[in-house]
Amino acid sequence: MLQKFKENGYEVVDINDDISDVCVVNTCTVTNMSDRKSRHILRRVKVLNPNAIIVATGCYAQVYKKELEEMPEIDIVLGNEEKNDIVHFVERYQNEKKKIVQIQDINQEKEFEEMGEITYTEKTRAVIKVQDGCNQFCSYCIIPYARGRVRSRKIENVVKEIERIAQKGIKEVVITGIHLASYGKDFKDGTSLIDLLEEINKVDGIYRIRLGSLEPKIINDNFMRRLIKLEKICHHFHLSLQSGSNKTLKRMNRKYTTEEFKNIVEILRKYYNDVILTTDIIVGFPGENEEEFEETYNFLKEIKFYKMHVFPYSPRKGTLAERMPEQVDGNIKEKRSKKLIKMSEQNQLEYNKKLIGKEVDVLFEEPEEKNNVLFYKGHTQNYILVKHESKENLENQIKRVKIQTAEVENVKT
Numbered sequence: 001m002l003q004k005f006k007e008n009g010y011e012v013v014d015i016n017d018d019i020s021d022v023c024v025v026n027t028c029t030v031t032n033m034s035d036r037k038s039r040h041i042l043r044r045v046k047v048l049n050p051n052a053i054i055v056a057t058g059c060y061a062q063v064y065k066k067e068l069e070e071m072p073e074i075d076i077v078l079g080n081e082e083k084n085d086i087v088h089f090v091e092r093y094q095n096e097k098k099k100i101v102q103i104q105d106i107n108q109e110k111e112f113e114e115m116g117e118i119t120y121t122e123k124t125r126a127v128i129k130v131q132d133g134c135n136q137f138c139s140y141c142i143i144p145y146a147r148g149r150v151r152s153r154k155i156e157n158v159v160k161e162i163e164r165i166a167q168k169g170i171k172e173v174v175i176t177g178i179h180l181a182s183y184g185k186d187f188k189d190g191t192s193l194i195d196l197l198e199e200i201n202k203v204d205g206i207y208r209i210r211l212g213s214l215e216p217k218i219i220n221d222n223f224m225r226r227l228i229k230l231e232k233i234c235h236h237f238h239l240s241l242q243s244g245s246n247k248t249l250k251r252m253n254r255k256y257t258t259e260e261f262k263n264i265v266e267i268l269r270k271y272y273n274d275v276i277l278t279t280d281i282i283v284g285f286p287g288e289n290e291e292e293f294e295e296t297y298n299f300l301k302e303i304k305f306y307k308m309h310v311f312p313y314s315p316r317k318g319t320l321a322e323r324m325p326e327q328v329d330g331n332i333k334e335k336r337s338k339k340l341i342k343m344s345e346q347n348q349l350e351y352n353k354k355l356i357g358k359e360v361d362v363l364f365e366e367p368e369e370k371n372n373v374l375f376y377k378g379h380t381q382n383y384i385l386v387k388h389e390s391k392e393n394l395e396n397q398i399k400r401v402k403i404q405t406a407e408v409e410n411v412k413t
């Protein structure tokens with residue numbers, strides 16, 4: 001959207017330093033808290049810019065347009081598909097001075113909407129969205145209602161964008177989507193994620209291809225036999241597990257069992273011996289009793305993820321899980337979160353310690369000064385954060401360094 005405004009002669013200013021004529025809030029609706037924050041920000045921008053045209057768009061607007069329509073601070077409410085025409089709607093408001101609410105039924109959207117040429121400000125890593133929408137309907141999640149059904153971006157358009165990125169000197173791309181594993185499901189010709197990755201791998205100037213969060217069931221021997229031929233693929237996979245108890249997974253409407261998940265992890269570890277696995281876990285899902293949490297805990301101990309993002313379950317209005325009985329008390333959720341975060345830190349520390357004395361290739365991203373010493377921070381291809389002391393500017397360079405000490409946040413050796 002920034003790009004669209006710039007192309008039409010608008011100047012983009014920092015909301016903290018300048019008064020604006022137009023303020024756009026791109027809302028999120030992933031939790032009830034995100035809705036609250038979106039409303040708060042909308043009110044705040046109006047206070048800071050009393051004469052500005054205030055636009056609310058994004059997922060909250062898409063799903064709960066009525067709530068935003070009723071807010072007097074807002075002049076324009078747009079859905080996700082209308083973002084492409086944002087300048088047109090702003091200019092229409094300037095002429096007519098009448099509230100605009102324009103939201104298409106996202107379920108009618110059949111094609112991936114291209115946003116035109118995007119200017120990248122990143123130096124080392126660019127995130128490329130190749131797919132939108134989700135057909136999974138996990139019982140706790142509002143995303144399918146906000147983003148609609150699976151739509152994939154054409155391979156040639158993705159490749160063209162990545163070629164432009166490579167020309168700018170960016171070395172790493174992160175391939176993302178709302179449900180990446182569904183890439184191609186809406187095409188008639190059988191194209192799938194692996195076909196896309198094979199084409200991206202051919203782009204000169206790109207050194208690393210990182211995959212965003214991946215539905216585990218895409219991993220099988222056929223997929224892996226093709227994947228290991230792509231030398232730019234990073235050996236880092238974020239597989240969203242959510243729970244290690246089959247009973248909880250069933251209530252979540254996740255489409256795999258822990259047995260299947262374990263098998264998938266074994267396949268990954270068989271093909272890549274340096275693979276790093278990270279995951280997301282929800283604790284305190286409705287009905288998660290001590291026994292089910294214990295199952296999750298033991299399963300996680302067995303899998304040993306390098307890092308786990310732990311989320312206490314937060315009810316999302318409009319979802320099935322919100323209406324489930326046996327909602328879990330907040331203190332219990334907190335206790336369970338802490339237990340898993342501790343395990344995650346221990347796993348990370350243990351893995352990092354094994355790297356001491358080893359040489360790794362790091363793509364350096366940015367400097368950091370600590371106690372008057374200049375460090376450069378970067379990641380290995382399997383996404384281990386490395387800091388290296390250097391007076392020389394290492395930004396956007398891949399360098400081989402030797403690991404000397406190991407630590408994780410809050411835990412030191």
Ligand code: SF4
Binds near residue numbers: 134135136138141178
């Ligand atoms: S797969 Fe992900 S985006 Fe889709 S419904 Fe489940 S949690 Fe939401």
